[in-house]
Amino acid sequence: MKHAVVTGITGQDGSYLAEFLLSKPEYVVHGLVRRSSTLNRSRIDHLTIDPAFRDRFHLHYADLADSASLGSLMDQIKPDEVYNLGAQSHVRVSFDQPLYTADVVGLGTLRILEAVRQLARTKPVRFYQASSSEMFGSAPPPQSLDTPFHPRSPYACAKLYGHWQTVNYREAYGMYACSGVLFNHESPRRGESFVTRKITLGAGRIKVGLQDRLVMGNLDAKRDWGFAGDFVKAMWLMLQQSEPKDYVVATGETHSVREFLEIAFGMLDLDYQDFVKFDPRYTRPSEVDVLLGDPSEAKNVLGWRPEVDFQGLVKMMVEHDLELARREKHLLEYRPQ
Numbered sequence: 483m484k485h486a487v488v489t490g491i492t493g494q495d496g497s498y499l500a501e502f503l504l505s506k507p508e509y510v511v512h513g514l515v516r517r518s519s520t521l522n523r524s525r526i527d528h529l530t531i532d533p534a535f536r537d538r539f540h541l542h543y544a545d546l547a548d549s550a551s552l553g554s555l556m557d558q559i560k561p562d563e564v565y566n567l568g569a570q571s572h573v574r575v576s577f578d579q580p581l582y583t584a585d586v587v588g589l590g591t592l593r594i595l596e597a598v599r600q601l602a603r604t605k606p607v608r609f610y611q612a613s614s615s616e617m618f619g620s621a622p623p624p625q626s627l628d629t630p631f632h633p634r635s636p637y638a639c640a641k642l643y644g645h646w647q648t649v650n651y652r653e654a655y656g657m658y659a660c661s662g663v664l665f666n667h668e669s670p671r672r673g674e675s676f677v678t679r680k681i682t683l684g685a686g687r688i689k690v691g692l693q694d695r696l697v698m699g700n701l702d703a704k705r706d707w708g709f710a711g712d713f714v715k716a717m718w719l720m721l722q723q724s725e726p727k728d729y730v731v732a733t734g735e736t737h738s739v740r741e742f743l744e745i746a747f748g749m750l751d752l753d754y755q756d757f758v759k760f761d762p763r764y765t766r767p768s769e770v771d772v773l774l775g776d777p778s779e780a781k782n783v784l785g786w787r788p789e790v791d792f793q794g795l796v797k798m799m800v801e802h803d804l805e806l807a808r809r810e811k812h813l814l815e816y817r818p819q
């Protein structure tokens with residue numbers, strides 16, 4: 483059996499990656515979870531309760547801020563693959579919590595790399611780092627690994643640190659370590675405060691009458707948005723090659739927040755202009771205006787292709803969140819008085 487450790491298993495990508503790995507009978511998946519006062523595992527509950535995965539899906543307490551927990555788990559599990567997806571992943575929040583973000587996102591990557599390096603003395607182990615297109619920041623599009631990085635947030639600076647540590651561990655110690663520079667990827671499991679999910683949740687609630695406005699920031703920003711379920715396959719492919727290497731993973735298309743709004747509201751026969759209000763609270767001290775990735779290496783070397791296109795992604799999220807809104811309304815209407 484192959485043992486894979488996944489940090490950030492309770493997040494959007496962690497849940498899709500766990501499903502993907504478990505769909506391969508040779509994998510045992512070990513997810514690292516943080517202790518919290520309320521359980522935050524709704525994205526992976528279906529895997530935890532599925533009897534088919536009882537012997538192949540395990541959760542362990544650990545934290546990227548805590549080297550000891552990472553070291554002892556590497557020692558105990560002795561994984562073949564490690565996917566480092568854990569992060570304080572919200573760009574706007576990183577301006578409010580720059581030191582915490584640097585600690586978990588930047589130093590956290592170094593902590594797990596060190597734990598993996600110790601294990602690599604005794605057995606082969608492959609490492610994946612969840613790097614981000616935010617690292618390109620204000621660099622003009624299209625962005626590829628030949629584009630100079632110009633990060634524009636504490637989050638992006640911390641990710642860049644993690645990226646270069648990953649590259650350096652590969653070069654200095656000969657480790658099989660890869661950095662996947664992934665452009666934005668979304669899904670019905672996307673965190674509710676990221677822009678796409680905020681829009682589809684808001685549109686659904688407006689449609690059924692639970693909400694009458696949606697308060698947003700900069701609608702002119704453009705992103706290369708793909709489907710998270712497609713993107714986790716590229717992570718796995720990166721660890722199955724004969725040589726370790728970094729890749730850009732993107733769709734190669736870019737759309738504005740305004741366009742996302744138009745399409746999402748339009749799918750519900752609504753005009754977003756009737757409902758969207760501006761609030762500077764949702765803008766950033768420094769913005770990333772346009773992200774557009776060049777995924778040719780991922781296509782040519784890994785054979786990776788995104789399967790869900792932009793329209794398909796918006797539709798999937800709108801339909802999911804309309805159903806959620808309908809259920810919420812139903813519960814409110816039938817609540818005992």
Ligand code: NAP
Binds near residue numbers: 567568569570673
């Ligand atoms: P997400 O939904 O925000 O999930 C983040 C995960 O990290 C959660 O499981 C969270 O645990 C965990 N985490 C947070 N702080 C931690 C800590 N101190 N120690 C251990 N785990 C911690 O993020 P995502 O969208 O799945 O993204 C996965 C990774 O890819 C992140 O590193 C993100 O920065 C990166 N990335 C994402 C995108 C994208 O568009 N989604 C693009 C490029 C790169 P809790 O559930 O307990 O909070």
Ligand code: G4F
Binds near residue numbers: 666667699701
């Ligand atoms: O959805 P967002 O918060 O994602 P952002 O900042 O692009 O970061 C995401 O993608 C990165 C990859 O490029 C990841 F590394 C990172 O972890 C995260 O997953 O914002 C997208 C755009 C921004 O330009 C923002 O200013 O939408 C704009 N926006 C406009 N109104 C808003 C809002 N963003 C949020 N979150 N909320 C708004 O009301």
